[in-house]
Amino acid sequence: xxxxxxxLTGPLVTFATRVIGTLGAAGVFVMTTTTGIIGVPGxxxxxxxxxxxxxxxxxxxxxxxxxxxxxxxxxxxxxxxxGYWGRELVLRHGAKVxxxxxxxxxxxxxxxxxxxxxxxxxxxxxxxxxxxPYAAGISEMPFGRFFAFTVVGSVAWIAGLAVLGREVGxxxxxxxxxxxxxxxxxxxxxxxxxxxxxxRRVQSSRxxxxxxxxxxxx
Numbered sequence: 752x753x754x755x756x757x758x759l760t761g762p763l764v765t766f767a768t769r770v771i772g773t774l775g776a777a778g779v780f781v782m783t784t785t786t787g788i789i790g791v792p793g794x795x796x797x798x799x800x801x802x803x804x805x806x807x808x809x810x811x812x813x814x815x816x817x818x819x820x821x822x823x824x825x826x827x828x829x830x831x832x833x834g835y836w837g838r839e840l841v842l843r844h845g846a847k848v849x850x851x852x853x854x855x856x857x858x859x860x861x862x863x864x865x866x867x868x869x870x871x872x873x874x875x876x877x878x879x880x881x882x883x884p885y886a887a888g889i890s891e892m893p894f895g896r897f898f899a900f901t902v903v904g905s906v907a908w909i910a911g912l913a914v915l916g917r918e919v920g921x922x923x924x925x926x927x928x929x930x931x932x933x934x935x936x937x938x939x940x941x942x943x944x945x946x947x948x949x950x951r952r953v954q955s956s957r958x959x960x961x962x963x964x965x966x967x968x969x
Contacts (some may be wrong), residue, residue, distance in 0.1 A: 768800045775804075776814040780822040783909065786832075787826015790881035794823060798909055802916015812913060819909040827874075827884040827901050832887025841885050856891040858886035867896050874904025 772779040780796040801815040834841050841855070858879075861869045870892075873883035888898045 764796040767796045776818040780818040783819045783822030784826040798912035799916035802913045803920045805917040806920025820906045823905040830884035831888040834885035870900035871904040
């Protein structure tokens with residue numbers, strides 16, 4: 752299973768670094784906007800590499816934070832609009848952009864349980880942060896409230912990654928290698944999920960069989 756999912760993150764990291772290396776802060780804007788809509792290449796490799804460029808003196812910290820934040824907020828806003836105006840489209844084809852129905856349902860349950868502030872928290876959660884704007888749009892959360900929480904969460908997340916990238920600039924290659932290990936983490940999660948579902952199915956089948964035997968014995 753790890754071999755099946757290996758090398759998924761590596762090309763995305765390479766792509767992000769090339770775009771930023773070519774376009775600079777504009778590349779940061781493009782990558783974070785794209786990530787906000789389809790979840791890839793990810794804010795982590797984008798902002799960490801941009802921070803590395805700050806460390807090398809090629810970009811300014813303020814420039815990448817502003818470009819990254821605007822892109823991240825714009826991407827989330829577009830995702831919200833798609834969810835709000837194209838609910839059926841998202842539910843039918845969302846999985847193609849890493850927005851599966853199960854993830855949407857989970858996000859909507861979070862909204863029902865914790866309310867609007869979950870948008871702020873979700874902007875600080877890698878991996879699933881791209882799902883919540885769609886869920887907020889589908890749930891018809893008031894846009895003003897969504898936008899306010901998104902701005903705070905996005906700026907904090909982007910700025911934190913940018914500063915981290917600058918501070919560990921001398922170890923960029925090591926961090927880049929760690930990002931690629933996300934493939935194996937993903938594989939491990941998939942394996943555990945499959946094991947859990949199989950075990951749950953077996954347990955459920957045994958429970959039904961036991962109930963049937965008890966009913967016959969009565």
